[in-house]
Amino acid sequence: MRRGARAIALALGAMLVLAGPAQAAQNLLDTYEQALRNDPDLLGAEAEAGAAGARYRRARGQLLPQLSASASYSTVTQDQTFERPENDGATGADFFATDDGATTSDQQSYSLDLTQPLFNWRAWQEKDAADAERAAARASLSVAEQDLIVRVARSYFDVLAARDALRAAREQRRSIRRQLDRAEAAYSAGLEPITDQQEARSSLDSAEVDAITAENELASARDALIALTGRSPSALSGIDVDTAVPEAESPAQRDREAWLVTALDRSPRIASARASWRAARQRIAAERGGHLPTVDLVGSIGRQEQLFPIGGGQANLIDETRSIGVQLQMPLFSGGATRAAVAEAEYEAEQARLDLIAARRQLIIDINDAWRDVDATRRRLAALERAIDSGRTALEAARAGYRLGNRTILDVIDAEITLVQRRADRKQAWYDHALARLELRAAAGVLGFDALARINARLHGAPAMAGDGARG
Numbered sequence: 001m002r003r004g005a006r007a008i009a010l011a012l013g014a015m016l017v018l019a020g021p022a023q024a025a026q027n028l029l030d031t032y033e034q035a036l037r038n039d040p041d042l043l044g045a046e047a048e049a050g051a052a053g054a055r056y057r058r059a060r061g062q063l064l065p066q067l068s069a070s071a072s073y074s075t076v077t078q079d080q081t082f083e084r085p086e087n088d089g090a091t092g093a094d095f096f097a098t099d100d101g102a103t104t105s106d107q108q109s110y111s112l113d114l115t116q117p118l119f120n121w122r123a124w125q126e127k128d129a130a131d132a133e134r135a136a137a138r139a140s141l142s143v144a145e146q147d148l149i150v151r152v153a154r155s156y157f158d159v160l161a162a163r164d165a166l167r168a169a170r171e172q173r174r175s176i177r178r179q180l181d182r183a184e185a186a187y188s189a190g191l192e193p194i195t196d197q198q199e200a201r202s203s204l205d206s207a208e209v210d211a212i213t214a215e216n217e218l219a220s221a222r223d224a225l226i227a228l229t230g231r232s233p234s235a236l237s238g239i240d241v242d243t244a245v246p247e248a249e250s251p252a253q254r255d256r257e258a259w260l261v262t263a264l265d266r267s268p269r270i271a272s273a274r275a276s277w278r279a280a281r282q283r284i285a286a287e288r289g290g291h292l293p294t295v296d297l298v299g300s301i302g303r304q305e306q307l308f309p310i311g312g313g314q315a316n317l318i319d320e321t322r323s324i325g326v327q328l329q330m331p332l333f334s335g336g337a338t339r340a341a342v343a344e345a346e347y348e349a350e351q352a353r354l355d356l357i358a359a360r361r362q363l364i365i366d367i368n369d370a371w372r373d374v375d376a377t378r379r380r381l382a383a384l385e386r387a388i389d390s391g392r393t394a395l396e397a398a399r400a401g402y403r404l405g406n407r408t409i410l411d412v413i414d415a416e417i418t419l420v421q422r423r424a425d426r427k428q429a430w431y432d433h434a435l436a437r438l439e440l441r442a443a444a445g446v447l448g449f450d451a452l453a454r455i456n457a458r459l460h461g462a463p464a465m466a467g468d469g470a471r472g
Contacts (some may be wrong), residue, residue: 027237028456031229032152032449038230039151045137045144052130052137059130062123066115073108111302118297118326122289129282132275139272146268146447150438153452155228157431158221160238166214168424173207175416180204183409199410203417237459241388241423244458245381245433256371259444263367264360267445273352273359280349287345290331290338299324363443370440377433384426391419 036042117123180200225233264270304319331338398415401407434455441447 025237026234027459028153028156028452031156031225031233031236032149032452034229034231035148035152039148039228042144042148045141049134049137049141052134056127056130056134059123059127063117063120063127068113069111070113071108071110073106075104075106077104106307107305109302109304111300113300114298115327116297117294119293119295120289121292122286122294125282125286125289129279129286132279132282136272136275136279139268139275142268142445143272146442146445149447149449149452150435150442151228153435153438153455155221155225156236157435159218159225159233159236161428161431162214162218162221163236163238164424164427166211166218168420169207169211169214172417172420173204173211175420176200176204176207176413179409179413179416199408200413203410203413207417237456239427239430239459241426242385243430245378245430256368259367259371259440260364262446263363263444267363267443269359269445270356270363271445273356277349277352277356280345280352284342284345284349287338287341290334290341293328293330296327296329297324298327366443367440370436370443373436374433374440377429377436381426381429381433384422384429387422388419388426391415391422395419 180203183200222233300321300323302321304321306317306319307315395412395415395418398407398412402409402412438447438451438455441451
C-alpha cells in the first residue's frame, strides 16, 4: 500500500475523532486507523525499513571524502645540563657555565586531514548490497502494510461473526422459550402430550449451551482485536442479512491466470526475495574485494607553534606543513580469512536464490487458494440466500401444520432454529467472501486502502455489542 493511502487513512481517522458523538459506532476504517498506530508488526517493519536506509547511508559514506581535524596543547619542561669536556682549556664564564638549568616551553598544534577514496572495490559493492537490502526492507514493509489490512478485516469480521452468533443463539433461545410456554399451556389443557413439552425443554437447554459458547467466542474475538489495535472496541458497524457484496466481480477478476501474472509481477514478497538475492550477490563481490588494493587521495595541512625561553626573552617557533599525495594499500596475506568470507557469502547467496524460488512457488499456492476461496464464498452466498427463502417457506409450513395438528411443536422449533442459523450463516459467508477478496489482492500485491474503504461503505451503524446488553 502506498504511503499516500496510509496518510488518507490517518486523516480520515482524525476526522472521525473530531466528529464526536455523531459517529457513535466504530467502523472498519476506524479500526484500521487504530491498528496503523498501534500494531507491533507494522511498526517493527517500519523500524527495519528505517534501519536499512541508515545502513545504506553509512555504506555510501565510505566512498565520500573523510575530513578530520585535530588540535593539541602541551607544556614541556626540560632540565638541561651542559658539561664541559675534560681537558678543555676554556676558563671563566662561558656558554656552558651560564646556560645550565630547567626550561619550560609551550607547544600547540593544529591539523586538518582529508582522505578521498579513489579505488575501494569492497566499499562500492557494500554500498550496492546495502541499496538492495534497503529495497528488500521497503518491499517487506509493503507486505506488512497489506497484511495489516487483512488482519484488521479478519479480526473485525471475527467480532461481527461472534456477535451475530450470540444474537442468533439468544434469538433461538427466545423462540424456543415461546414454544415451550405454548407446549406447557397445551399440556395443562390436555391438548398435547407431555412429550412436546419435554422436547421443547431439551431444545431450550441446548440453546442455553450454544449461547454460553457464543458469549465466550465473542470475548475471545474482542481480545484478539484489542491485541491488534491496542484499544477496546466499542459498538462495531455491521451488515444486514441481505447486504450485498462490496462490488460485482468483472470477468477479468475471475480469471485465475490473470491474477497469477499480476502477482508474479507486483507481489512485494517476490520483490523482497529478489532484492535479498541481489544483495547476497553483491556481498560476494564485496568479500572478493578483500584481495584487491585500495587507493586513497590523502592531503593535510598543519601548524605547530612552540614558545620557549632563550636568553633573557622568549622565542616562538612556527612550523607550517601542507601535503597531498596518493596512498596505496595492498593486502598480502590474511590467513585464509578472505577466502572463507567469500565462500560464506556464496552459500548465503545460494540460500537467497532458493528462498526466491520458494517464494514464487508459495505465491502460486496462495493465489490459487485465495482465488478458490473467493469463488467458493461467492457461490456459498448465493446458496444461502436461496436457503433463507426456502427456510421462511418451511417455517410457515411448520406453523400451519402445527395449527392443523399434523406437525409437532418440535417441528416448529427446528424450522425457527434453522432459519435463524441460516441468516447468521449468510452474514458469516459475507464476511468470508469480503475477506477472501482482500486476501486475493494481498497475495497479488495489489491490496490498498481503497479496497478496505469499499467494504466499509457497506457497513452501517451498529447497535450495542451483543455481550453488553440485557440477556435475552
